[in-house]
Each structure stands twice: as structure tokens, then as C-alpha cells.
Amino acid sequence: MLIVYHSQxxxxxKLAQAASAGARSELRVRTLRAxxxxxxxxxxxxxxxxxxxxxxxxxxxxxxxxxxRSFYPAIARGLVLPYALILSAGNDGRGAQRQAQRIxxxxxxxxxxxxxxxxxxTCDAHLRDSAALGQAFAAGLAMGIF
Ligand SMILES: Cc1cc2nc3c(=O)[nH]c(=O)nc-3n(C[C@H](O)[C@H](O)[C@H](O)COP(=O)(O)O)c2cc1C
Numbered sequence: 623m624l625i626v627y628h629s630q631x632x633x634x635x636k637l638a639q640a641a642s643a644g645a646r647s648e649l650r651v652r653t654l655r656a657x658x659x660x661x662x663x664x665x666x667x668x669x670x671x672x673x674x675x676x677x678x679x680x681x682x683x684x685x686x687x688x689x690x691r692s693f694y695p696a697i698a699r700g701l702v703l704p705y706a707l708i709l710s711a712g713n714d715g716r717g718a719q720r721q722a723q724r725i726x727x728x729x730x731x732x733x734x735x736x737x738x739x740x741x742x743x744t745c746d747a748h749l750r751d752s753a754a755l756g757q758a759f760a761a762g763l764a765m766g767i768f
Contacts, residue, residue: 623645623649623650623651623652623667623668623669623670623671623759623760623763624651624652624654624659624663624664624666624667624669624670624671624703625638625641625642625645625651625652625653625654625670625671625672625673625756626654626655626656626659626663626670626671626672626673626685626688627653627654627655627656627672627673627674627685628655628656628657628673628674628675628682628683628684628685628688629655629673629674629675629710630675630677630682633675633710633743633744634673634674634675634682634708634710636744636748636749637673637708637710637740637744637748637749637752638653638673638708638752639653640748640749640750640752640753640756641671641673641708641752641753641755641756642756643753643756644752644753644754644755644756644757644758644760645671645756645757645759645760646760647757647760648757648760648761648763648764649760649763649764651756651760652667655684656674656684656685656687656688657684657687657688659688659692660691660692661691661692661695661696661699661701664692664696664701664703665699665701667703668703668763669703669704669705669706669734669759669760669763669768670703670704670705670706670731671705671706671707671708671755671756671759672685672705672706672707672708672722673707673708673709673710673752674709674710674718674722675709675710675711675718676709676710676711676712676714676715676716676717676718676719677718679714679717679718680717680718680721681717681718681721681722681725682718685722686721686725689722689725689726693725693728693729696729697729701729702729702730702731702732703729703731704731704732704733704734704762704763704768705726705731705732705733705734706733706734706735706737706738706755706759707719707722707723707726707733707735707737707738708737708738708740708752708755709722709737709738709739709740710740710744710748711739711740711741712741712742713741713742714741715739715740715741716739719737719739722737723737732768734759734762734763734768735755735758735759738751738752738755740752
């Protein structure tokens with residue numbers, strides 16, 4: 623399973639760590655920052671978990687850049703990966719959610735779970751929710767459900 627995240631302040635990075643810890647109990651996980659990830663990383667994964675913030679009503683720039691860079695190459699290679707999405711937001715997150723879902727429907731990657739939006743300062747409950755999503759997604763992948 624591949625986790626790709628972008629984090630400016632460290633909030634999304636903490637969520638990525640928690641999701642990775644949850645997923646690792648089920649299968650092998652690679653965690654990459656969005657600016658380090660490319661289509662080759664997608665090609666060797668069975669599932670994709672994206673973790674990023676909403677910035678100015680949209681998906682954070684580096685995550686958008688990763689998706690922009692991998693869009694045509696992923697289509698050319700016929701990649702189809704189930705994905706899950708965790709969004710960190712101050713008080714909204716719906717703009718980033720809409721944008722991410724719209725972009726990913728173009729790959730086309732199917733959504734394995736409902737997006738998880740975590741609002742406000744990152745807290746223990748957010749970390750627990752991220753770990754639970756990571757574990758559930760990984761368990762579904764390991765069992766071949768997605
Ligand atoms: C430039 C900037 C723009 C932001 N815009 C929004 C926004 O439109 N909606 C929202 O809910 N939060 C917004 N936030 C808050 C972030 O989404 C939130 O602090 C998030 O946890 C940041 O995670 P990160 O620092 O790990 O990227 C913004 C933060 C910054 C720095």
C-alpha cells in the first residue's frame with residue numbers, strides 16, 4: 623500500500639504516520655511525501671492513501687502537483703488503484719474533498735472508503751481515526767475486497 627502525503631505545518635504528516643502505523647498491522651506500507659512520489663510508485667502499489675490539507679478552499683498545492691504529474695502517465699499504463707483520502711482542514715475541507723474526488727475519478731481510481739475530513743488542530747482523536755482508516759483500508763486490500 624502506498625501512502626502519499628503533503629504537510630506544511632506537520633499536521634498531515636502526523637496523520638500519515640498514524641495511518642501508516644494502522645496499515646502496517648495488515649500489510650507492507652510505503653510512505654512518501656507528495657513531491658517525492660511519482661507514477662512508478664503507483665505502479666508497484668495495490669492501493670493508494672492520500673493525506674493532505676485544504677488550502678484556500680482547494681487541495682494543497684503539492685498534492686495537486688503529484689496528481690497532475692502522474693495523471694497522464696497513470697492512464698497510459700492503465701493503472702487502476704483503489705484509493706482512500708484523509709484531509710486535514712481548519713474548519714471546512716469540502717473544497718479539497720471535491721477537487722480530489724474529481725481528479726481521481728479521471729484516472730480513473732475507485733474510492734475504497736468515504737473521505738475522512740479532520741477539522742481543527744490535530745488531536746488524539748484525529749490520530750486514532752487516521753490509524754483506523756489506514757488499518758481498515760489495508761485489511762480490505764489484503765483480503766482482496768477492493
Ligand atoms: C495557506 C493556508 C490556507 C488554508 N486554507 C484553508 C481552507 O480553505 N479551509 C480550511 O478548512 N482550512 C484551511 N487552512 C488550514 C489547514 O487546512 C489546516 O491547518 C491543516 O491542518 C494544515 O495541515 P498541514 O500543515 O499538514 O498541511 C489553511 C491553512 C493555510 C496555511
